[in-house]
Amino acid sequence: xxxxxxxxxxxxxxDGEVLGRVHEVHCDKGKVTALDCGPGGxxxxxxxxxxGRRIPWKCVRKIEANAILITPDPPPRKARPGASRxxxxxxxxxxxxxKR
Amino acid sequence: MNPxxxxxxxxxxxxxxxxxxxxxxxxxAGSQFGYALIWVFAFSTIGIIVFxxxxxxxxxxxxxxxxxxxxxxxxxxxxxxxxAASIIANLITCAAELGGVALILNYLTGAAYVxxxxxxxxxxxxSIWVLPFKWIERIYGLLGLFMIVFAVxxxxxHPPWDKIAGGLIPQVPPGLSxxxxxxxxxxxxxxxxxxxxxxxxxxxSSGGIEEGWSAKDLLTNRITAIVGMGLGSLLAIAIxxxxxxxxxxxxxxxxxxxxxxxxxxxxFGKWGLVIALFGMFFAVAGAAVETCLANAYSIAQFFGWIxxxxxxxxxxxxxxxxxIVLFVAALAIVLTGVDVMMLVEFAILFxxxxxxxxxxxxxxxxxxxxxxxxxxxxxxxxxxxxLYFAVIxxxxxxxxxxxxxxxGGNG
Amino acid sequence: xxPNSPIKLVSELLDLPLLDVDGKYCGIVDxxxxxxxxxxxxxLKALQVGPGAYRGRVPSWLMSLVKAFAGERxxxxxxxxxxxxxxxxxxDCPAAELGLDRSEAAAGKxxxxxxxx
Numbered sequence: 001x002x003x004x005x006x007x008x009x010x011x012x013x014x015d016g017e018v019l020g021r022v023h024e025v026h027c028d029k030g031k032v033t034a035l036d037c038g039p040g041g042x043x044x045x046x047x048x049x050x051x052g053r054r055i056p057w058k059c060v061r062k063i064e065a066n067a068i069l070i071t072p073d074p075p076p077r078k079a080r081p082g083a084s085r086x087x088x089x090x091x092x093x094x095x096x097x098x099k100r
Numbered sequence: 101m102n103p104x105x106x107x108x109x110x111x112x113x114x115x116x117x118x119x120x121x122x123x124x125x126x127x128x129a130g131s132q133f134g135y136a137l138i139w140v141f142a143f144s145t146i147g148i149i150v151f152x153x154x155x156x157x158x159x160x161x162x163x164x165x166x167x168x169x170x171x172x173x174x175x176x177x178x179x180x181x182x183x184a185a186s187i188i189a190n191l192i193t194c195a196a197e198l199g200g201v202a203l204i205l206n207y208l209t210g211a212a213y214v215x216x217x218x219x220x221x222x223x224x225x226x227s228i229w230v231l232p233f234k235w236i237e238r239i240y241g242l243l244g245l246f247m248i249v250f251a252v253x254x255x256x257x258h259p260p261w262d263k264i265a266g267g268l269i270p271q272v273p274p275g276l277s278x279x280x281x282x283x284x285x286x287x288x289x290x291x292x293x294x295x296x297x298x299x300x301x302x303x304x305s306s307g308g309i310e311e312g313w314s315a316k317d318l319l320t321n322r323i324t325a326i327v328g329m330g331l332g333s334l335l336a337i338a339i340x341x342x343x344x345x346x347x348x349x350x351x352x353x354x355x356x357x358x359x360x361x362x363x364x365x366x367x368f369g370k371w372g373l374v375i376a377l378f379g380m381f382f383a384v385a386g387a388a389v390e391t392c393l394a395n396a397y398s399i400a401q402f403f404g405w406i407x408x409x410x411x412x413x414x415x416x417x418x419x420x421x422x423x424i425v426l427f428v429a430a431l432a433i434v435l436t437g438v439d440v441m442m443l444v445e446f447a448i449l450f451x452x453x454x455x456x457x458x459x460x461x462x463x464x465x466x467x468x469x470x471x472x473x474x475x476x477x478x479x480x481x482x483x484x485x486x487l488y489f490a491v492i493x494x495x496x497x498x499x500x501x502x503x504x505x506x507x508g509g510n511g
Numbered sequence: 512x513x514p515n516s517p518i519k520l521v522s523e524l525l526d527l528p529l530l531d532v533d534g535k536y537c538g539i540v541d542x543x544x545x546x547x548x549x550x551x552x553x554x555l556k557a558l559q560v561g562p563g564a565y566r567g568r569v570p571s572w573l574m575s576l577v578k579a580f581a582g583e584r585x586x587x588x589x590x591x592x593x594x595x596x597x598x599x600x601x602x603d604c605p606a607a608e609l610g611l612d613r614s615e616a617a618a619g620k621x622x623x624x625x626x627x628x
Contacts, residue, residue: 031555
């Protein structure tokens with residue numbers, strides 16, 4: 001397997017929920033520990049700052065041709081300090097739904 | 101900091117600042133709009149100083165030239181697009197410089213343009229093969245100091261200094277028709293592109309590594325960029341002001357590069373003309389060498405080849421073959437018979453389109469404390485860097501429409 | 512950092528230049544080979560260098576051009592040959608030991624070894 005086989009692949013839970021595309025692979029002591037997915041891949045590459053959601057490698061169940069299947073209950077996305085609640089999917093005061 | 105080395109570095113930067121596009125656009129800008137575009141030269145010079153200093157600082161802090169980090173930051177796909185665009189822009193610029201050199205030799209000697217283009221290609225290849233990097237840079241840069249004749253000419257013709265100073269204030273001349281306004285806008289974009297050509301940054305950063313710059317050369321980098329390019333821009337402004345004074349009033353449109361040389365002939369006669377042509381020859385020749393090497397640096401660094409003229413040519417074989425092939429390719433473009441002025445216009449256009457892709461990764465990297473440590477961008481560099489990035493992005497968006505609407509600045 | 516340090520493969524390793532033990536540039540990290548799979552450990556095995564590693568990273572039409580001009584060669588650099596990863600990847604051996612100098616050597620045959628100061 002190559003890094004390019006993981007990168008840009010869609011991450012989907014076994015329940016069918018799409019979480020985003022892989023834009024980073026974390027390693028420690030020579031072993032892959034986690035995948036980053038979701039929005040922000042291009043931004044992360046350009047700015048070096050982390051964005052998106054981190055999926056531990058132990059949650060990966062299967063690697064298909066076009067997707068990586070993970071357990072249905074991966075760790076929740078952590079809110080960034082000072083982040084607006086509306087970015088996590090709650091309704092904005094205007095009543096317009098968030099993009100998530 | 102070695103004072104002699106610093107002085108030589110500054111003088112090299114001064115003599116190497118003006119190339120065929122600045123020569124052409126400064127003369128045309130002066131004749132068409134008087135002193136009204138001086139501020140654009142000054143503004144753009146600050147921009148190239150900011151980014152050149154940044155690229156030099158990245159080279160000495162991260163010990164990596166611009167195109168290595170370009171690949172890493174942009175990734176392979178977008179990096180290849182940027183590389184391809186940069187190669188095309190630099191190749192056309194190199195062809196314009198080569199054509200300019202051949203034209204100037206034609207003025208000086210009367211020899212045929214095509215023969216001079218072929219001869220100078222051979223001379224350039226031989227000079228880069230034989231000479232180490234420092235000698236290449238110094239010879240062309242220092243002999244380009246003959247261009248100082250334009251500054252002396254300006255003093256000799258007793259121009260209205262108050263109007264020249266007034267030209268430093270950002271302005272749009274009043275009473276312009278729509279067509280003239282668009283042409284003025286095109287000249288603004290063209291001057292920004294000509295002064296901030298991407299090859300300047302690639303060459304400056306790679307040159308820093310060629311010369312073995314390290315953290316102790318931080319001040320040298322800063323002084324060379326600021327003083328060298330600042331003084332160099334005064335030569336371009338002198339060409340513009342001469343043209344405004346001598347050609348503008350007479351309704352002369354300096355269509356060909358040789359017209360600029362008349363600016364020194366009018367006050368000083370034959371010797372003024374000869375010195376101006378010598379200065380133009382070495383300045384444009386230096387630019388031809390820089391654009392070719394900048395292209396070769398970009399390609400070699402993008403693919404991880406051994407590169408550099410601090411090595412013998414056979415110690416960096418793929419890099420050597422690349423710059424030789426690039427010179428031959430530039431010659432092939434010249435030999436198609438395309439007018440030098442048209443090559444200059446295309447060089448300007450392609451370069452401004454590539455500029456945002458060149459400067460954004462550099463700006464981000466120079467501000468990254470993980471790479472740069474204590475040498476990361478301070479508040480001044482950060483503010484100016486982002487300001488100029490916004491300006492060049494706007495210029496890049498406006499360039500093609502303005503080029504088409506004004507027929508390349510010809511109204 | 513070393514290969515055993517915490518590292519982000521895309522933003523801190525991919526597309527970095529390689530320098531051999533003599534300080535010579537010898538390619539770019541064009542891809543990373545991993546060993547393992549889902550449900551088990553996935554380990555860093557080697558760095559991949561060469562135009563063949565562009566497959567999967569560029570569109571297929573571009574890969575055809577790459578193959579026509581530069582071939583499809585891939586050199587695998589084992590992770591135990593990597594000494595340090597920073598702004599560049601430092602190797603623990605000369606480029607020749609890993610076959611990373613073949614293209615330079617082939618290009619060098621075209622050039623005379625004289626005339627330069």
